[in-house]
Amino acid sequence: MNPKASSLILVTLFVFFISVNVESFDVTELLNRYPDLIGFNDLLTQTKIAESIANRRTITILAVDNSSLAGIQSRPIDEVQKILSDHVILDYYDMKKLRKLQKSVIVTTLYQTTGVAEKGQGFLNVTHMPGEQFVFGSAVKGAVPVAKLVKAVYAQPFNVSVLQVSQPIVAPGIGEVILPPPPPPYIPPPAQPPKSSTSSNKTADSPGSDEDEIDAPNEAPVEAPAPAPVDAPDEAPVSSPPAPTKEETPVAPASGASRVYEGLSFVVAAFVALVF
Numbered sequence: 553m554n555p556k557a558s559s560l561i562l563v564t565l566f567v568f569f570i571s572v573n574v575e576s577f578d579v580t581e582l583l584n585r586y587p588d589l590i591g592f593n594d595l596l597t598q599t600k601i602a603e604s605i606a607n608r609r610t611i612t613i614l615a616v617d618n619s620s621l622a623g624i625q626s627r628p629i630d631e632v633q634k635i636l637s638d639h640v641i642l643d644y645y646d647m648k649k650l651r652k653l654q655k656s657v658i659v660t661t662l663y664q665t666t667g668v669a670e671k672g673q674g675f676l677n678v679t680h681m682p683g684e685q686f687v688f689g690s691a692v693k694g695a696v697p698v699a700k701l702v703k704a705v706y707a708q709p710f711n712v713s714v715l716q717v718s719q720p721i722v723a724p725g726i727g728e729v730i731l732p733p734p735p736p737p738y739i740p741p742p743a744q745p746p747k748s749s750t751s752s753n754k755t756a757d758s759p760g761s762d763e764d765e766i767d768a769p770n771e772a773p774v775e776a777p778a779p780a781p782v783d784a785p786d787e788a789p790v791s792s793p794p795a796p797t798k799e800e801t802p803v804a805p806a807s808g809a810s811r812v813y814e815g816l817s818f819v820v821a822a823f824v825a826l827v828f
């Protein structure tokens with residue numbers, strides 16, 4: 553075959569595969585990697601939201617895990633569809649971009665594109681709270697920011713981001729709003745005793761290992777210095793007499809290396825002599 557033609561075919565195939573990859577975004581396959589998000593993923597499929605976002609290039613999905621789905625799972629499917637459409641932001645927000653938020657930002661969701669959203673329902677209010685915390689709520693006037701950011705699940709800059717939030721966001725007017733549970737009571741006393749007991753256990757262990765380390769250095773210096781000074785002076789005079797000349801003995805400690813260098817310089821000198 554003509555080499556030009558075959559390379560053209562290769563290039564065409566390459567471009568074809570690349571464009572296939574770019575064409576469709578398979579959210580179902582992506583979320584299947586996260587066992588906690590399987591329930592959410594199923595709802596995206598049932599509501600056909602997975603299909604309608606397949607051609608989106610820039611989205612952020614606010615996912616909730618299995619345990620937080622109970623509040624919406626039993627609702628009529630068209631209501632679930634409206635709610636979950638509000639969980640798809642038509643922009644890319646990863647941790648980096650969230651951290652740059654000064655205070656709060658209003659973002660557009662997939663629900664806004666359905667044409668049935670009433671005032672504010674198709675928008676979310678994302679707020680940067682003190683201490684690297686982020687809350688999401690409906691942008692409908694008076695709505696409470698109900699969902700806290702739990703963690704960033706997946707990011708493919710600047711196209712697809714999946715953020716896990718603490719609970720579903722139901723815009724007022726779509727259905728019954730789910731309010732966040734009251735914060736759990738603060739119980740510090742029971743938490744401290746186990747900590748101190750484990751630390752006492754650790755401190756009980758560490759002195760033991762410290763003693764081992766202390767014993768070893770103590771014994772070593774005592775035995776080692778004694779024989780060393782005795783042997784060294786005796787052997788040194790013995791080994792130096794056999795050396796051919798007194799001039800070479802100071803060089804002796806580094807003899808191996810210096811001989812190599814001497815040999816090398818001899819070879820170099822011989823080579824230079826040969827060249828000239």
Ligand SMILES: *[C@@H]1O[C@H](CO)[C@@H](O)[C@H](O)[C@H]1NC(C)=O
Binds near residue numbers: 587588589591594
């Ligand atoms: C989440 O729920 C789905 C069914 O809705 C189940 O198949 C999956 O195992 C659950 N995952 C976890 C981690 O509980």
Ligand SMILES: *[C@@H]1O[C@H](CO)[C@@H](O)[C@H](O)[C@H]1NC(C)=O
Binds near residue numbers: 679691697
């Ligand atoms: C967004 O939410 C924050 C926190 O609740 C609030 O202070 C801010 O006014 C809201 N922004 C808009 C435009 O509603």
Ligand SMILES: *[C@@H]1O[C@H](CO)[C@@H](O)[C@H](O)[C@H]1NC(C)=O
Binds near residue numbers: 573574610710
């Ligand atoms: C990522 O988004 C940009 C623009 O937002 C788009 O041009 C590009 O094709 C997208 N890449 C993929 C793999 O979808």
Ligand SMILES: *[C@@H]1O[C@H](CO)[C@@H](O)[C@H](O)[C@H]1NC(C)=O
Binds near residue numbers: 749750753
């Ligand atoms: C201390 O540690 C040992 C194992 O290192 C464990 O068997 C023991 O239960 C611990 N004691 C306490 C009080 O935690």
